[in-house]
Amino acid sequence: MNNLILEVNDVAVSFGGVRAVNGATLDVEVGSVTSVIGPNGAGKTTLFNLISGATKPDSGTILFEGLEIHNLLPHKIADRGIIRTFQGAKVIKRLSVLDNLMLGGQDNPGDSLVNFLNPKARKAYEVQCRERAMELLKQIGIERFADEYAGILSGGQRKLLDLARALMANPTLLLLDEPFAGVNPTLVEKLLEVLHALRSKHNLTFLLIEHDLETVMNISDRVIVMAEGRVIADGKPNSIYENQAVIDAYLGTRKASK
Ligand SMILES: Nc1ncnc2c1ncn2[C@@H]1O[C@H](COP(=O)(O)OP(=O)(O)OP(=O)(O)O)[C@@H](O)[C@H]1O
Ligand SMILES: [Mg+2]
Incomplete structure (x- = not known):
């Protein structure tokens, strides 16, 4: 191979x-x-x-x-x-750090119409996505900023966030x-x-x-x-x-x- x-x-x-x-x-x-x-x-x-x-x-x-x-x-x-x-x-400066990360998740069931109409699937996705995002924030050491606007992060912290967002997928x-x-x-x-x-x-x-x-x-x-x-x-x-x-x-x- x-x-x-x-x-x-x-x-x-x-x-x-x-x-x-x-x-x-x-x-x-x-x-x-x-x-x-x-x-x-x-x-x-x-x-x-x-x-x-x-x-x-x-x-x-x-x-x-x-x-x-x-x-x-x-x-x-x-x-x-x-x-x-x-x-x-x-x-995205006016979104929280956590929400910025959650934007990186793939396969959001809300992306398809059939699943959009299935609130349970959407809720399960959101919970799972949030858990993964928090885990990644811990790994990169900026979990304390989870609920803050991303705009307050330093340039370096934004790079870490950008990396974590890529990993969400x-x-x-x-x-x-x-x-x-x-x-x-x-x-x-x-x-x-x-x-x-x-x-x-x-x-x-x-x-x-x-x-x-x-x-x-x-x-x-x-x-x-x-x-x-x-x-x-x-x-x-x-x-x-x-x-x-x-x-x-x-x-x-x-x-x-x-
Ligand atoms: N969308 C575009 N329209 C016109 N020219 C472009 C476009 N994208 C890149 N170029 C040109 O193509 C060449 C290569 O650009 P590119 O951005 O890939 O270089 P780079 O190696 O990433 O440079 P840097 O180290 O500055 O980031 C440059 O001459 C640039 O001006
Ligand atoms: Mg370049």
């Missing part, structure tokens, strides 16, 4: 004249933490949009657990187990777009702890976009480097650090900008 959970083959998409992703090929192993790095505008977020179905490729294929998904609607892809978080953690593959950006070091530690605990408990696979190279080198089994819409290097963290193409396209410019 193939141990690849995700296979992206020669995928391309343009917006107007811009080739945002230009023939990207990569794969992700089951149970791994794989990081995508690359300069601004390299096509990383667009790659996530393609995998999650928000953007359709002009060409190429995307397979999840061996089956093609690139023609599916985003909610069908989410149903299969791919859930993403967004660059800049979106929370019971994903098998989590796509995290810059989960550590703007998070203070203590909360980064906390986030990493949560990720590790979740990984061993739920056998999750993580594909994440991250700019902070130290964090990337620490947490990743594998690093994929993108530049100008393509994958220019792919390997273990150490090999990436020594790769000349990466140094030229990315590390060099980042070091220079520090």
Whole structure:
């Protein structure tokens, strides 16, 4: 059996004249933490949009657990187990922390008309959903804010909430777009702890976009480097650090900008 959970083959998409992703090929192993790095505008977020179905490729294929998904609607892809978080953690400020989390639940019986008319099913769902949400809030250490507006959370706490919301849907593959950006070091530690605990408990696979190279080198089994819409290097963290193409396209410019 193939141990690849995700296979992206020669995928391309343009917006107007811009080739945002230009023939990207990569794969992700089951149970791994794989990081995508690359300069601004390299096509990383667009790659996530393609995998999650928000953007359709002009060409190429995307397979999840061996089956093609690139023609599916985003909610069908989410149903299969791919859930993403967004660059800049979106929370609904005027909803409570708990309600924000409950929005992440899938299979709400209220979503179908037949079940909508069945109050018992809806009630059972809500109770179950609330329990799971509280459990996750405890795991990420912000249960004391359950009934507060999400607007009062710090940037880092919003990232934790965003992660927990993604987990409400019971994903098998989590796509995290810059989960550590703007998070203070203590909360980064906390986030990493949560990720590790979740990984061993739920056998999750993580594909994440991250700019902070130290964090990337620490947490990743594998690093994929993108530049100008393509994958220019792919390997273990150490090999990436020594790769000349990466140094030229990315590390060099980042070091220079520090
Ligand atoms: N919806 C869109 N319409 C037009 N151009 C777009 C769109 N989305 C992305 N692009 C362009 O595609 C290229 C890749 O953008 P993308 O957001 O995927 O980069 P990124 O690697 O995530 O960058 P960053 O590190 O800044 O988040 C950029 O040139 C961007 O301006
Ligand atoms: Mg981006």
